[in-house]
Amino acid sequence: MFEKPLGMRDTLPLLYETKMKVRSKMLQEMTSWGYQMIATPALEYYETVGKESAIQDQQLFTLIDQQGHTLVLRPDMTAPIARVAASKLLKYRIPVRLAYAANVYRAQQREGGRPAEFEQIGIECIGHSTVSGDAESIALLVSVLRIAGLENFKISVGHIGYIKQLFSDVLHDEERAEQCLKFLYEKNYVGYREHVKKLALSEAQEQRLLQLLSLRGLEEVCQQGRALLENEAGLQAINELEELYKQLKDFGVHKYVSFDLSLVCHMSYYTGLLFEVYADGVGSPIGSGGRYDNLLSKFNYKAPATGFAISTDRLLEALGNLEEEKDSYCILFDEQHRQAAIQAAATMRAEGKVVVLQDIHGVKDVLAFTSSFTAVEYMTDSEGGKQ
Numbered sequence: 001m002f003e004k005p006l007g008m009r010d011t012l013p014l015l016y017e018t019k020m021k022v023r024s025k026m027l028q029e030m031t032s033w034g035y036q037m038i039a040t041p042a043l044e045y046y047e048t049v050g051k052e053s054a055i056q057d058q059q060l061f062t063l064i065d066q067q068g069h070t071l072v073l074r075p076d077m078t079a080p081i082a083r084v085a086a087s088k089l090l091k092y093r094i095p096v097r098l099a100y101a102a103n104v105y106r107a108q109q110r111e112g113g114r115p116a117e118f119e120q121i122g123i124e125c126i127g128h129s130t131v132s133g134d135a136e137s138i139a140l141l142v143s144v145l146r147i148a149g150l151e152n153f154k155i156s157v158g159h160i161g162y163i164k165q166l167f168s169d170v171l172h173d174e175e176r177a178e179q180c181l182k183f184l185y186e187k188n189y190v191g192y193r194e195h196v197k198k199l200a201l202s203e204a205q206e207q208r209l210l211q212l213l214s215l216r217g218l219e220e221v222c223q224q225g226r227a228l229l230e231n232e233a234g235l236q237a238i239n240e241l242e243e244l245y246k247q248l249k250d251f252g253v254h255k256y257v258s259f260d261l262s263l264v265c266h267m268s269y270y271t272g273l274l275f276e277v278y279a280d281g282v283g284s285p286i287g288s289g290g291r292y293d294n295l296l297s298k299f300n301y302k303a304p305a306t307g308f309a310i311s312t313d314r315l316l317e318a319l320g321n322l323e324e325e326k327d328s329y330c331i332l333f334d335e336q337h338r339q340a341a342i343q344a345a346a347t348m349r350a351e352g353k354v355v356v357l358q359d360i361h362g363v364k365d366v367l368a369f370t371s372s373f374t375a376v377e378y379m380t381d382s383e384g385g386k387q
């Protein structure tokens, strides 16, 4: 048994092929909206990108380079892209629109769980401060998923600014707010309720924290969310949610969207609107994103930004079927027919066929080898010529 490190997976040919097709359709859509492809290194310094990636530290793969610096395998693409954009790209065009398909790495605690290396396909729109940036991001997300062949999905939208304001109004204490946020992030609503009840708040304040969990649905949720606030702060978040919905209607994609004002995503760099995508039959979100207006300033450039990433593997799980195995042809040749066989294969390949050219003397069990091809041509003397 040759085992792989925890959470590492192989991609076998059929899955690889399916992935390649889906990825190429999605990237084509992204680039047609003016998003430019970008690649960044798999390894980054812990002190910069690693720290800002804001994924729990125990999920980071770290290693030490020859000079003794701590490196991390990037846990997402947002922080690396923020690093490049801040240092190079924003001098060129603002907002800058970038797209990627790249592997990211998150260490796992146990076997059989989530993959520790997986591909994300996503975009970042950097330097865009208004809700139009968020609406564009969600509209593109919908378009990309539909082009990949997915129809049954829902985008759940929330606003981290709203939750933080509500917690600050009620709890007046950052540590207590963090504890509550953690329950929401883990989607442990039972735990959240129990925790809130133990906080020794007045009945009214307790109710406000509990009602947060019921702020789910369509437009009416904004009105209910507004009613939970005690003062002006937090209203901006609600206004943004309403504006977003209006713009999503203009894009014609609002039917994919619903609100969940208790939504907290795993990245702590989010500052405003944020969202998760759920597809029928897949337990975890197949994608997520949101606004992160403070991340670039960690790289010495103040710029607002928004974006999303889709997990290619989870999307494929939602899509269900793998690509059909393609028709493929085999030409078996011997020494005397090598040249003719090479030419015959080239002609068929030029017609778009998949052709394997195989020296018959290199195969032990010809019957077993040829059994999976659509058609087999023998260009040999030993087998009695063409069959």
Ligand SMILES: N[C@@H](Cc1c[nH]c[nH+]1)C(=O)O
Binding pocket: 075, 076, 077, 078, 122, 123, 124, 267, 288, 289, 290, 291, 306, 307, 308, 309
């Ligand atoms: N990087 C985020 C997704 C995202 C892209 N842009 C903004 N958010 C993630 O891995 O979940």
